[in-house]
Amino acid sequence: MDPNAVTPETFDALNLFLRADWVVKLVMIGLAAASLWSWTIILDKTFRFAALNREANKFEDAVSSGRSLEDIAAEAGERPRHALPRMLQGALKEWREARTKGQASDGQAAFLIQRIDRVLDTVIARESARVEDGLGALAIVATASPFIGLFGTVWGIMHAFQSIAMQKNTSLAVVAPSIAEALFATAIGLVAAIPAYIAFNAFSTKAGKYSARLEGFADDLSTAIQRRLAERV
Template structure:
């Protein structure tokens, strides 16, 4: 590796990558792939959460419009994509089946509320797991990338010292390029880790808020069913 002719172009990103040791190259490529994957997840989650909340707003407005729950559930279609209408349809299905069999005692009414709560809790659990899908990969990129980049840096510095020993020359012209290659690996690690860390925290908060929104809707729906049962007494 010739380090005698040092120019500003010797320190651009492409040159640093091409001149790096093969181990450092692998580290850089791996970190670049991890960064690309994390940005794919970030963009997907950004659009997904925006779409989910827009649909939730529209459905909650429909519920609050004064229509009956049956009308709102029918307007959502047979197989709605959003979880809120699925929760409503599941609760109403339990209500219809129990009413068809007869609700003559308080015990039967209590069992109906328990079944509805289980249906709603299962829907919330499935949806929460779905919206959190991909956050684990962001966490891995955020935590592992700096250490992988640091490994590349340590390896590059060892290579720099080996170059010094072979050439028996401690000139900055000998050391600087190898050190720059090594530090470039750390920089890529940070570039991959920082957006992933910020996005992981932001989307974890968004997922928690969305799950809380579903739980609030489930509580309101359960209360509405209990009110119907009370009106039948």
């Protein structure tokens, strides 16, 4: 049997990779690594957003239960990992310090609210940056992978035409495997890019919603502090 004969096995993914030019092989390996990298980020973000929203629901239920905010903040521990208890503890800390220094009077109320808002904004900014970490990598994979795959395809087709010219044979049996090897690079590029693109948009939306949730919680805290100040007047 002719080892160069075209069979269904000729178009297997493994055979296409093994028969490809070394440049195309490097492109395929790079795209496969990029795909693995993006899937690592996708899985991490999926579990992380689920955990963040689960903890946020739990903490918001505790706050809305009517219990003392001081008790809820104390139960969260000294160094809570979640943003909401950190925001509550930061606001209460500013409140206690202002009350201790006698700055919780009506004349100093506006300055106290400004300090609390700055503390809350700092936590929101840091948490928003943390949840968005990795989205840039997904964007890079989503936008660059198709072009890298296309480069591999163009290079592979050029190499295929060179081989065809050397063999002086333009039959489909000779052309098809070489073209398939080249197009396989584009296919891998799309396989890497499509999940990364979908995940980037999905997680960007989730990150925006989570940041909005933090901002809403910050507004509620600020309102609660203002209510306390009004009750002292």
